[in-house]
Amino acid sequence: MYAATLTRVGATLAGLALAALAGPPQAAAAEKRYGPGVTDTEIRIGNIMPYSGPASAYGTIGTTEAAYFRKVNDEGGINGRKISFISYDDSYSPPKAVEQVRKLVEQDNVLLVFNPLGTPSNTAIQRYLNDKGVPQLFVATGATKWGDYKAFPWTMGWQPTYQGEGRIYARYILDNHPKGKIAVLYQHDDFGRDYLKGLKDGLGARAKDMIVAEESYEISAPTVDAQILKLRSSGADIFVNITTPKFAAQAIRKVAEIGWKPVHLLVNVSASVGSVMKPAGFENAQGVMSVNYMKDPTDPGLKDDPGVKEWNAFMDKYLPGVDKSQSNYVYGYNVARTLEQVLRQAGDDLSRENVMRQAANLKNFDPGMLQPGITINTSPTDYYPIEQERMMRFEGDRWVNFGPVISGAMD
Numbered sequence: 001m002y003a004a005t006l007t008r009v010g011a012t013l014a015g016l017a018l019a020a021l022a023g024p025p026q027a028a029a030a031e032k033r034y035g036p037g038v039t040d041t042e043i044r045i046g047n048i049m050p051y052s053g054p055a056s057a058y059g060t061i062g063t064t065e066a067a068y069f070r071k072v073n074d075e076g077g078i079n080g081r082k083i084s085f086i087s088y089d090d091s092y093s094p095p096k097a098v099e100q101v102r103k104l105v106e107q108d109n110v111l112l113v114f115n116p117l118g119t120p121s122n123t124a125i126q127r128y129l130n131d132k133g134v135p136q137l138f139v140a141t142g143a144t145k146w147g148d149y150k151a152f153p154w155t156m157g158w159q160p161t162y163q164g165e166g167r168i169y170a171r172y173i174l175d176n177h178p179k180g181k182i183a184v185l186y187q188h189d190d191f192g193r194d195y196l197k198g199l200k201d202g203l204g205a206r207a208k209d210m211i212v213a214e215e216s217y218e219i220s221a222p223t224v225d226a227q228i229l230k231l232r233s234s235g236a237d238i239f240v241n242i243t244t245p246k247f248a249a250q251a252i253r254k255v256a257e258i259g260w261k262p263v264h265l266l267v268n269v270s271a272s273v274g275s276v277m278k279p280a281g282f283e284n285a286q287g288v289m290s291v292n293y294m295k296d297p298t299d300p301g302l303k304d305d306p307g308v309k310e311w312n313a314f315m316d317k318y319l320p321g322v323d324k325s326q327s328n329y330v331y332g333y334n335v336a337r338t339l340e341q342v343l344r345q346a347g348d349d350l351s352r353e354n355v356m357r358q359a360a361n362l363k364n365f366d367p368g369m370l371q372p373g374i375t376i377n378t379s380p381t382d383y384y385p386i387e388q389e390r391m392m393r394f395e396g397d398r399w400v401n402f403g404p405v406i407s408g409a410m411d
Contacts, residue, residue, distance in 0.1 A: 035352040037084075037111035043343065043350065044084045045069070046104035046113045048121060053091035054219050057245040057275040057328070058117050061140065062087045064332025065115065067318040068340075078343045081350075086110060090121055092219065097121035098128065105134055112355055115140045115158070115335050119191040120219075122146070122155075130154045135355050137342075138335050138385070142269070143194050147383035149360075154352075156359055156383045158335050160268070160293055162191065164408025166198020168291055168389060169265050171406070173210070173238060174203065177263060181212045183236030185227055185251060187243060188216035195242040195267060198408075212236050217247065228254040238263045245270045249280040256284035264288045268389070273298065273398060274326030282397050290399070291389040291406075294330045295369045298398055307368035325398075330369050337367035338376060338385070373405045384409070 037044030049062035069083040077083065086108050088100040097116070104110045112135035116122055119141045129136040130152050138158035139146045142165065146157030173180060184199070186192035196214070200207040213234035215227035224247050231239065232255075239262040241251050248270035255264065264287065270276050271290040295302055295311075302308045311333055315324060322329065343350070345358040362385065365376040376385045387409040392399040 031348050033349040033351045033354070035111050035350055035355070036109045038081070038350040041081055042084055043078065043081050044086065044108065044110045045339070046101070046108060046110035047085065047087040048090040048097055048100045048104075048113070048116045048125075049087055050092035050117060050121075051089040053093065054246060055092040055118060055244055057272070058140070059089075060275075060322075060326055060328040061115070061117065061332040061335075064319065064329050065336045068314070068333055068336035071314060071318055072340060078340065079347060090116075090118075092118050092121065094120045094124035097124050101125045101128065105129075105132060111135075111350065111352065112137050114138060114339055117141065119143045119194070120189050123190055126152060126155055133352055135352055135359070137355070137359055138338060140331075140335070141191065143190055144198075145190075149381060149383045154356060156356075156378070156385070158338065158385050159331075160291075160386050160389055160408055161198070161384060162194040162267070163198030163201065164384075164387060165268060165291055165389065166195045166200075166408075167202035168391070168406050168408045169240060170199050170202025170204075172265070172289075172391060173263075174206065177238055178206075180210060180238040180263065181234070181236045182210050182238045182240060183213040183215075183231035183234050183262070184211060184240045185215050185217070185224060185231060185243060187247070188218055191244075192216060192242050199240060217243075219244070221247075223247075224250050225254050228260075229258065232258060232260045236262060239265065241266045241270075243267070243270055245272065245276045248276045252276070252280035252284050252288065256281070266290045268292060271392075271399065272325075272327040274323040275328070277394060277397075278325070285394045286396075288394045290392055290394075292392045292399065292401065293371055293374050293386055293389045294327065294334060295371060296327075296399055297330060297369075298325050307366075311369050334367040334369050338362070338365065341365055341367075371401070371405065 051059040069085045073082045090097040090100050115138050117140035122139050136155040142159050142162040144161045144163045186196050213231050217224045266288050268291050277285045297308050342358045346354050360378050360380045362376050362378045374388045378385050388405050388407050390401050391403045392401045
């Protein structure tokens with residue numbers, strides 16, 4: 001048994017508003033093309049998210065998306081249609097992910113599955129959704145395979161790829177610590193292996209000599225303390241920390257506890273101040289480095305930024321009282337705005353085919369909370385919406401950016 005979380009956001013009628021905008025009934029009817037889950041008044045969007053289980057820290061992404069679609073509905077919907085956002089808990093379990101996605105497609109009759117989270121869960125549902133011709137859109141994981149438009153034309157990622165991020169870390173190491181010895185902790189699944197491959201690809205011929213230790217862990221493990229002790233004993237002076245939030249906080253604490261002082265590179269998916277750095281202890285996290293592609297709303301230098309002001313207004317109205325230092329709230333907002341843009345571009349052709357066509361036709365789109373100089377771009381042969389990031393270092397109680405925007409784009 002498992003607990004399923006169902007969030008339905010506003011399935012209210014907007015018939016009068018639609019009639020006012022649609023023009024003559026016969027002409028409007030001729031122009032409309034609807035896929036499953038779409039009517040004149042509604043667009044059904046499906047989602048799976050780990051609201052429970054070992055990756056439950058990411059559940060706030062689903063909460064943010066539900067809140068954003070409430071905002072969209074309060075403002076009249078998308079071209080007169082309200083969004084019904086149906087989000088189920090998959091507990092970061094591939095079998096549960098399959099069960100929940102089948103329910104979304106076969107019972108809830110959704111138009112698409114939006115931002116499903118986790119490499120293992122998405123791997124489990126990818127073939128099913130592509131065989132059914134259901135968009136698996138803006139996948140919430142940076143695995144490189146979400147951009148394979150030839151083999152899986154119905155699947156598209158959103159965030160920078162893990163391999164691209166790994167290549168950025170390799171570039172930083174080669175430029176700044178060319179004689180360093182690297183120890184790697186990684187999650188024993190596609191998520192961890194993807195990052196590790198990017199790191200090794202970026203290091204090239206140097207990888208064999210520079211990486212002196214690798215330790216993996218299972219997502220079901222209680223701690224990674226033993227792995228940290230083994231990595232320290234390798235004599236490494238660079239630590240690449242490829243972990244999800246729970247284990248990232250543990251690793252940061254343990255590294256400090258044993259007095260190990262390596263150059264510490266932490267993957268972006270676990271760079272949240274609220275869910276990782278604060279639980280790890282700010283005093284333990286000083287100097288940890290990562291990359292970023294999103295704005296930090298707690299940065300005093302961004303208090304007058306228009307995008308941050310708009311995000312704050314949204315948060316204050318729709319998610320009052322939450323910890324704004326959690327980057328998942330920024331992530332959920334950005335990706336929800338990206339879907340909104342796709343649906344607006346689709347107009348009255350809300351077929352599954354046209355949704356994918358519009359998703360593959362985003363040009364310099366700025367959802368408001370991306371780093372300056374970074375925008376979303378896609379094409380029919382480019383299913384990687386975001387391919388640039390900046391290095392950042394943890395100082396005091398926040399991240400501080402340094403250096404230029406760097407591309408981790410695939411060759």
